[in-house]
Amino acid sequence: MFERLDSRSPTPLYAQIAERLRAAIVTRELSPAEALPSVRQLAASLRVNPATVVQAYRELEAEGFIEMRQGAGTFVREVSPVQRSAERDRQATELVRRLLADAARLGLSSRDVITAVERELGEKVR
Amino acid sequence: MFERLDSRSPTPLYAQIAERLRAAIVTRELSPAEALPSVRQLAASLRVNPATVVQAYRELEAEGFIEMRQGAGTFVREVSPVQRSAERDRQATELVRRLLADAARLGLSSRDVITAVERELGEKVR
């Protein structure tokens, strides 16, 4: 499940780790309530410092994907479809707000943005 | 035209400068072929280092808004509507690609993104 990381990549190690785990959780490759590898285990397996794994886990915890219990371990969080949907909504909104702010800074109109979205997604926005 | 900068802001000084100038150019407050303040003038006016202004100018030059001519000065670039439109397109696409990449990293679907875009813009995507 865990291939080697690219330590030369501009995306930090902790982000690479978080990304993989997030994908695994979303695809149910890791089931709810399932225990993740311990900080030290995963760190050893990836030949990385435990603190780096912790940082990845913290990010996922902040996003509501996992739960860290001191002394016990780290577990995939059980979330209701409603909660999950709400969280996705929140995240998507945050990203879009950032996009629009950046666009405004560059002097781009909503029209410009919509057009680009439609082109990139091959899907038209009503 | 140039109020004081916020040196405590997380957005770098050079970015703040670039942002203002970009807005002024887009709104035609600064006309094509018009000379911008010299690096030293603007730096003095904003109580900032000339190198910081240079950095802002470079960014705008890379975006195609201005042209720096050694020994002569810095000028607003004259661009045809077609070029201009193409450039806006390019920038919008770049931003949207980043948005989609980030969304993918977070495990969000295109549907999630589209929904958020529509909500934030109050405009439907076809």
Place this chain on the structure above:
DNA sequence: ACCAGTGTATCGCAACTCTAATACACCGGT
């Protein structure tokens, strides 16, 4: 041709981020 005014290049320092190292605090089976 001069030279005042313009952009350019290089270096250095401070702040921040990422990663690692080390020591600490908690849980749970035995």
Place this chain on the structure above:
DNA sequence: ACCGGTGTATTAGAGTTGCGATACACTGGT
């Protein structure tokens, strides 16, 4: 109650980035 395994906290070092200082190189009116 122990103690091996777990997460937590603090500190340190390497790299990157923002900003400033200083010296250099070019342009254009006189």
